[in-house]
Amino acid sequence: MAQGELPEIFGSSWSPKAKLQFTQPLLADAAKREVLLFVAQQHDARIGIVSDVWDHVMDSANKQFEGPSGAQNFCTHFITALSNALTAQVESKMVNEKDAEVIPRRNLDTFIERRNLHFLIDMKLMLRRLAHYMSVTVEHRLEWQRNMTRTRMMDEALKEIFTDGIETPDGSKFGGKGFRSTWQEAVVAVATALDTDRDADASAKPGSGYGGDLVAPMIRDVGLSLAMGDTPLGVMAGKSR
Known part of the structure; x- marks a missing residue:
């Protein structure tokens, strides 16, 4: 890394490749509860947006995740929707301030983008941990x-x-x-x-x-x-x- 460059955020593009076989169905309400508890512990300011995005992505007819395909597809759509919602949040509230320097040599756009990447990595890992828990025999x-x-x-x-x-x-x-x-x-x-x-x-x-x-x-x-x-x-x- 050259002087003045920002450090690489490892794992920002990671996504699980293998599907895990659940030992029992995962109730959608129970999954949401676990996700929101994690967010409350680690990123409490994000509770509202995570809950809203979850409800938006979740099909009202789906009360539980029956298998690995359904769970993994939902998680992919959820992370994508959450990323879009985080971006839209800045675009709608502070679009004219994106080039403002919030800390030395770091404008608002870059600062928020990197904060969001760290948050999304945490969310991906949390969902994967939940999937591993459901796959324990x-x-x-x-x-x-x-x-x-x-x-x-x-x-x-x-x-x-x-x-x-x-x-x-x-x-x-x-x-x-x-x-x-x-x-x-x-x-x-x-x-x-x-x-x-x-x-x-x-x-x-x-x-x-x-x-x-x-x-x-x-x-x-x-x-x-x-x-x-x-x-x-x-x-x-x-x-x-």
Whole structure:
């Protein structure tokens, strides 16, 4: 980025490519409620326009989203309509001020456009999170529970070692500086959306026997290591970081 240029807003043109299969129909009123609650938390000044655009796009005959196609088509139309409404808002109220400098080296038109892009990205991600929530199966929840239970059991065992110490072969005691648990259990759900390639050999590497997704190292990432089907050594290495 050259001096004086505005930073790129990553994700501004993003839209989901894959359709998610809902495990049950999503009621339109319930979806609107979740959307407005999110807007109230993050962008409270936009509640009115979001509600109006939702009602405008939503067909009065549609009381629920039956499947992924209907939901994704609605979300696409909703985001497009919301973007148009945000633009029209400025055009109707401050069209003569579009070139006015609101902050140094930034006119009103550019300033509002970038603010709207950030807002629309938030709305796209919120709708996608809602779709992911509706696509969660009972099997997913059971898998999360299993991995969360394993993580908690390992936490308790290591906490005992760090607190009470463990005897070493030379007769001394090994302990630790302390122990911190940062709700790693919640991380196990991340792997649900990933291809873990559980059939790959333990010695396989990306491009050489392993065709699944990769995850970057995180601090104390034992939950993700468990969910990705890592080896015991890899899981313990995740715990020690």
